[in-house]
Amino acid sequence: xNHRYLILLLLLTTLTFGQxxxxxxxxxxxxxxxxxxxxxxxxTAAALVIYEYGNSYIDKDTYTLKxxxxxxxxxxxxxxxxxxxxxxxxxxxxxxxxKVSKIFATTYNLENGAITTSELKQNAIFEEPYNDQYxxxxxxxxxxxxxxxxxxxxxxxxxxxxxxxxxxxxxxxPKLYSEYNTSIPGNYDYHIxxxxxxxxxxxxxxxxxxxxxxxxxxxxxxxxxxYVMTTVPAFIAEDYMTAKTNYLSRLEYxxxxxxxFDGSIDNITKxxxxxxxxxxxxxxxxxxxxxxxxxxxxxxxxxSDKGNAKTVAKEVYSYVQNQxxxxxxxxxxxxxxxxxxxxxxxxNASEINILLHNLLEEQGINVKPxxxxxxxxGLPTQLFPVISEFNYLIVQAQIDGxxxxxxxxxxxxxxxxLPFKCLNQYGRLLDFDKGSxxxxxxxxxxxxxxxxxxxKVDENSVNGTVKATHLGYEALQKxxxxxxxxxxxxxxxxxxxxxxxxxxxxxLVSDKNSEAFKETYQIELTNSNTNSTMVxxxxxxxxxxxxxxxxxxxxxxxxxxxxxxxxxxxxxxxxGDAYELIEAPKAFVxxxxxxxxxxxxxxxxxxxxxxxxxxxxxxxxxxxxxxxDIFKVYIDKVLEVQQNxxxxxxxx
Numbered sequence: 001x002n003h004r005y006l007i008l009l010l011l012l013t014t015l016t017f018g019q020x021x022x023x024x025x026x027x028x029x030x031x032x033x034x035x036x037x038x039x040x041x042x043x044t045a046a047a048l049v050i051y052e053y054g055n056s057y058i059d060k061d062t063y064t065l066k067x068x069x070x071x072x073x074x075x076x077x078x079x080x081x082x083x084x085x086x087x088x089x090x091x092x093x094x095x096x097x098x099k100v101s102k103i104f105a106t107t108y109n110l111e112n113g114a115i116t117t118s119e120l121k122q123n124a125i126f127e128e129p130y131n132d133q134y135x136x137x138x139x140x141x142x143x144x145x146x147x148x149x150x151x152x153x154x155x156x157x158x159x160x161x162x163x164x165x166x167x168x169x170x171x172x173x174p175k176l177y178s179e180y181n182t183s184i185p186g187n188y189d190y191h192i193x194x195x196x197x198x199x200x201x202x203x204x205x206x207x208x209x210x211x212x213x214x215x216x217x218x219x220x221x222x223x224x225x226x227y228v229m230t231t232v233p234a235f236i237a238e239d240y241m242t243a244k245t246n247y248l249s250r251l252e253y254x255x256x257x258x259x260x261f262d263g264s265i266d267n268i269t270k271x272x273x274x275x276x277x278x279x280x281x282x283x284x285x286x287x288x289x290x291x292x293x294x295x296x297x298x299x300x301x302x303x304s305d306k307g308n309a310k311t312v313a314k315e316v317y318s319y320v321q322n323q324x325x326x327x328x329x330x331x332x333x334x335x336x337x338x339x340x341x342x343x344x345x346x347x348n349a350s351e352i353n354i355l356l357h358n359l360l361e362e363q364g365i366n367v368k369p370x371x372x373x374x375x376x377x378g379l380p381t382q383l384f385p386v387i388s389e390f391n392y393l394i395v396q397a398q399i400d401g402x403x404x405x406x407x408x409x410x411x412x413x414x415x416x417x418l419p420f421k422c423l424n425q426y427g428r429l430l431d432f433d434k435g436s437x438x439x440x441x442x443x444x445x446x447x448x449x450x451x452x453x454x455x456k457v458d459e460n461s462v463n464g465t466v467k468a469t470h471l472g473y474e475a476l477q478k479x480x481x482x483x484x485x486x487x488x489x490x491x492x493x494x495x496x497x498x499x500x501x502x503x504x505x506x507x508l509v510s511d512k513n514s515e516a517f518k519e520t521y522q523i524e525l526t527n528s529n530t531n532s533t534m535v536x537x538x539x540x541x542x543x544x545x546x547x548x549x550x551x552x553x554x555x556x557x558x559x560x561x562x563x564x565x566x567x568x569x570x571x572x573x574x575x576g577d578a579y580e581l582i583e584a585p586k587a588f589v590x591x592x593x594x595x596x597x598x599x600x601x602x603x604x605x606x607x608x609x610x611x612x613x614x615x616x617x618x619x620x621x622x623x624x625x626x627x628x629d630i631f632k633v634y635i636d637k638v639l640e641v642q643q644n645x646x647x648x649x650x651x652x
Contacts, residue, residue: 021036046173053179074147108150124142164184166253169196183224200228203225207222208222232249235247236555240549243376247556276435284335285350290361317360321410338355349409350392356406356408366398371390374391394441411513412483412513417515420476447472450569453539457579472563499541501523501526508520533650536646538643545642548639549635573610
């Protein structure tokens with residue numbers, strides 16, 4: 001395999017869309033809907049949405065937002081049976097509550113060549129509390145079988161118009177046709193955001209005059225819009241992704257301005273200037289930031305070199321890491337008190353990092369807080385301020401022309417290293433004097449796994465030395481495992497290698513904040529048969545991957561590793577005077593397009609020694625989904641090299 005082959009494979013990998021015999025044009029169930037029992041575009045689909053329709057509008061009489069929903073779903077196998085259960089979440093608070101009405105559902109089957117129907121009975125619709133804010137309405141359609149087609153419809157009514165009903169075009173099963181209709185009066189001005197990678201097939205909008213009338217004779221025109229998406233692939237979660245809410249193709253609405261019929265104007269969505277002003281006066285955030293602490297003298301006493309700003313910052317950072325314990329809570333806008341943290345020695349993430357910010361500032365370090373959203377929480381919108389989308393706070397420090405992002409919640413983090421959950425592309429830097437700005441959030445610490453193996457083959461055994469180095473995020477879990485129980489770590493390392501005997505294991509790191517975790521040990525290969533005429537060795541005694549994590553037919557969302565990484569493996573095999581080399585792995589080079597990464601295997605023989613060097617690196621932390629098919633090949637090649645490489649020696 002070479003570079004050209006990999007690129008050609010990527011270019012030739014295209015999606016094919018077969019003709020469908022399903023009736024995807026209407027809610028009505030056709031005979032073909034029931035008799036067609038496979039979906040050509042996705043043979044793995046457990047169920048298929050043939051048709052779905054939504055219609056949202058402001059009721060002329062009640063001024064509430066009503067949404068009519070209709071769905072037609074094909075059950076393709078037993079794993080799809082749970083799609084016959086629908087759950088509706090209804091929001092409620094002290095200002096009002098949502099409700100649902102007109103629930104109708106039918107199951108269609110083919111029995112003895114005839115179409116039969118089974119209606120949902122009203123006593124099969126259940127209501128149950130979910131939490132303080134939501135109530136659930138659930139129903140399961142009757143008589144579900146493989147091949148069933150189900151239809152259901154209902155109407156949701158809500159007084160909470162600031163959140164116009166969102167629409168999800170994509171789900172965990174594929175959809176043939178998804179249509180959403182909206183009628184929005186002119187006095188409601190919404191931010192409308194299309195999320196996800198799928199494109200709309202149709203968008204049409206017309207103005208309808210006098211669609212909504214007030215008691216004082218005033219009226220509003222409506223923008224009536226139709227959105228359609230067809231042949232929507234299923235969203236299937238896989239490794240190396242952030243929150244699926246970042247990628248599910250959908251429409252979202254946020255009320256920006258409401259203009260009353262009496263001429264009043266209510267600016268609902270704030271500008272960042274307005275948001276900054278609110279954050280500055282927030283008791284849990286703005287009033288905590290920059291607040292003087294009672295620890296200034298205590299911290300000053302531990303600083304070894306007051307003239308070196310980076311040394312000062314690192315020692316303050318280490319002090320907070322080791323003196324204060326994170327209680328596992330994130331919290332940004334509730335229950336944040338630095339005073340309580342200092343008193344209790346334990347607190348939430350915001351308290352710890354605000355204390356870090358304040359102590360650094362007291363020592364003259366240029367610091368700013370950064371609001372962000374963790375990987376599991378999803379990306380915050382950059383179109384307008386939605387403060388509720390942030391759930392975490394870190395610190396940015398400017399020192400001698402360099403920028404560092406800091407989080408003191410984990411005592412094993414090195415200076416400038418963030419928890420993996422924070423590697424979520426960008427955050428909002430708060431500057432209450434100059435105004436907040438978006439800043440990138442990236443891993444600043446190099447991440448690498450490196451094995452250096454030195455083997456000696458003689459007539460009795462194959463043994464040697466291994467030097468292993470883990471850097472950055474690959475070192476983090478190693479440090480936690482080792483420092484929690486050093487002897488247990490060494491014992492476990494020996495136990496998990498079934499074909500290797502490990503001895504003289506030594507860990508060469510004394511600082512749990514070190515960027516590197518290094519270890520060395522002696523090994524003997526227990527599966528080598530050096531007494532026979534031929535010796536067969538796989539030189540790769542460690543694998544970077546156990547299996548290929550990329551298994552989908554199609555992936556519509558990015559491949560997000562979180563950080564750039566590289567894998568290095570070098571092995572020297574000394575076969576001495578007693579053997580001659582018959583076979584060795586062949587050298588090759590393969591590269592990802594646009595210099596996105598490389599795969600290199602070099603082989604050389606020097607007298608009685610075979611030297612192999614294997615390098616696999618990812619030069620980006622985030623790759624577009626267009627890379628997906630070539631990544632499959634890329635990782636398959638890594639597995640092939642490490643699992644199937646062979647060195648053959650023959651006794652002289």
